[in-house]
Amino acid sequence: MRLSAELLAFQGRLGHQFRKPDLLTRAVTHASIGTATRPDNQRLEFLGDRVLGLVMAEALLAADPGAREGQLAPRFNALVRKETCAAVAREIGLGDVLKLGRSEMLTGGRRKEALLGDAMEAVIASVYQDAGFEAARALVLRLWGDRIARVEPDARDAKTALQEWAQARAMPPPAYEEAGRSGPDHAPMFTVRVTLANGASAEAAAGSKRVAEQAAARMLLERMEGAGL
Template identity: 80%
Template sequence: MRLSAELKAFQDRIGHDFRHPEHLIRAVTHASISSSSRPDNQRLEFLGDRVLGLVMAEALLDADPQAAEGLLAPRFNALVRKETCAEVARAVGLGEVLKLGRSEMLSGGRRKEALLGDAMEAVIAAVYADAGFEVARQMVLRLWGKRIVSVAEDARDAKTSLQEWAQARGMPPPAYAETGRKGPDHQPVFTVQVTLENGEAASAAAPSKRAAEQAAAKALLARLEKDNG
């Protein structure tokens, strides 16, 4: 089995030449185009998620030998979440080489965050299957790069931090509401407003509801910190 020119170029971008090209081909094959003779990447995604988790857990322990679990856990979550995997996938041009069914292509599958994140995990598993854990580990560390060393000391997401702020003051959890949506179905932009019981509120827009909620929470936290600074 031979790789296309596009997949050979992708190999160069991730820094691994596959001895068994079928691993990479499977990693970039989405379920929308799979068949009995062309297996999809879902099983590799499952494995890659675990490989990524172990690599990141070790990297965080090595980076900060004194950190308590309470700090390590949110840092870990920030590094392995789908958004981060999708960010790395975009950086190496993974979307350009994905094998998708026609309907998935027409709906903008090459840019979908969840699809890219899943495929990145599948690529990690493909490298693991092709060359073992150490090679996969080195690739992950190289591709995640500065994200590992710059992950915030307390990487709890903004929604969690805002909820804790509210609870500490005897308020119920913040309320999130979608207030707008624009753009085509394959590339929407959501606007979300977060509101506290005391009337404080903030809005933000992003390509996904989850990201918009996080951005709105971050904006409100920044304002609250400034007002109470």
């Protein structure tokens, strides 16, 4: 199989020359357009998630030999979460070469956080299957760059941190609800409200519910801690 001009350009941005080009084609093929004769990237995504996890676990251990598991776990989660994978995908223009079905095209699939993150994991797996673990590790470390060195010592995501704050005060978990939605179908904007049992709440808007929830949780946590509660 020969790669299209678009995928050849992407291969250059990725920095890996595929010996088996069909692996890259599969990695960028979303389930919305996959068929029996044109496999989608879901199985590669499953594998890539594990390859990424191993690379990051090794990198974090090497970066901080004295860190305990409880310190490493939130840093690990910050580096492998979908938002981080999607950010890396945007940096290399992965969204531009995704093969999507019509429905995903019309709803802005090339910009969707979860879709980009999944495809990034599939690309990692395609390199792993094409050239082995060392090639995949080199790719991940290069693409993630200084994110590993810059990860916060306490890198818990905001929702986890807010839930732990509430639990420490014998409160039930925070409640999240969609407070509004605006914008066109291909680029929606979600407003999410998070509320604590004490009545405190915060709202935030983003292009995905997941990101909006994180932003609202961060806002409320900062407000509570700022008030000394």
